Amino acid sequence: MLIAQLSDSHVTLPEEDFAKLYDPVTKLREAARHVNNSVNRPDLVFLTGDLVNTARAEEYEILREILPEFEMPVYLLPGNHDDCTLLRKMFPDHDYLQKDGKLYYVVEGWPLKFICLDTNIHGKPQGHLGQEQLDWLEEELSRESDRPVVIFMHHPPFKTGLTSMDAMGLLDMAEFAEVISRHDHIERVLCGHLHRAIQRLVGGTIVQTCPSTSHQVRLLLGENNELSTTFEPPEYLLHYWTEKDGLVTHNDYVQDFEVAWTLEGELY
Template sequence: MLIAHLSDPHVRPDGELYQGVVDSNAQFAAAIAHVNALDPRPDLVLLSGDLVDHGQADEYAMLTRLLASLDVPVLAIPGNHDEREAFRRAFAGHSWLPAQGPIDYAVGDRGPVRVVAVDVTLPGLHHGAMSEEGAAWLDRVLAAEPSRPTIVMMHQPPFDTGIPYMDPYSCREGQRLSAVLARHKQVERLLCGHVHRVMQLRFGGTTLCTAPSTTTTIALQLRPDARPASYIEPSAMLLHHWQEGTGLITHFVPIGTFPGPYPFA
């Protein structure tokens, strides 16, 4: 099973640039075209939040136009830049979408790997939180299929990255999430967005992996007095490949056209 993982496209209204600098719409369109051209084509696409930049109706209209060209089924969660009800309207008709409340759901009919989405966003705030109710829901859902390989997807990562201008906006109460995951050994990955960088660490007895943004890369600055900064680096995505007997392999995939292929390896 192949699962493409895109994150943080920050789609803007038609003709407007992200932060007045970056054509995030064109970059997301290029990412979609890249997914469509993969051979073999992925079975599923995950979108781990911040699909639009300001939660506006015209941004979601643009997102819908862009996603119409995607030839692969999609699962999505909101991020702190999304607006939950506008998100719900944009994905109306998708069977996985809950009718009300947080965008929490589980999908297990797309292949051998089950996907559990957890909405940790807090409307109007940039940080997230793992609530007692959310942790209890996740515990029940994971307990329902204890032997099924599973991916858990959320937006804000539940740890401090060391980047001082990102850590105030992490997912708080991460110890609740860690305790739940530690009870469920079938969880192959905890996937997050939000930080516009690839990071990996052990968390809750599994591997946590954050996705790059299709739009910008947040600067890796570890000094406590560092000021917010980003770069326009090549867009990228993750590709998660499940193989029976091996498990889940995660690949970093730059998006674009590069010199090659050359006849050597």
């Protein structure tokens, strides 16, 4: 099966300076078109947070208009730019979103079990899971120890070397790592927030962050507190899973490239 992960769309109103700089709405619509028409058309899509830019109802209304353009199921996760109360209010048809409290949930009906977590702290850039959610995660991971699991969340549970972004990281990353270290059937932990593709081993599992469909964070490693963005191409992650080989992750640009040449038949 194929799973598309898009992240940090930062949808906002067209008159905003942010929209004039990045044009996130056009880019998300183009991402939907690209996903639908891809030779690697996914079975489902996860949007891993920072769905909108300033958590206003008007922004979520724009997002509501865009989501039907995806021709496969779409699941929403909150990021630090989102408002969980407003998110559940604006998307009542997404009935996997809990009616109150944290917006964590499980997606069933596929060979993989998808566990989606909520790292949002209202009004804060940092992330936090909390003991209640960690206990729930432990319970869900223990429920079917022989079934492969993929975990989605917004804030990544590790330091990246991007100092300014690390200051807005997950506060209870050590506690999360302790939970997942007890379970060897986790295929991957997939995150957003960083606006770059970054990988690290955490608690015995590969953790991967997803680039943004809007804009990327400039790669400035080390003791550098500058935060800047670049106009690198919009990207998303495509996760390919087979029962035989497990999960393999690929980057895909939201752009159509001309095929240079093709070989067919027996190659070796």
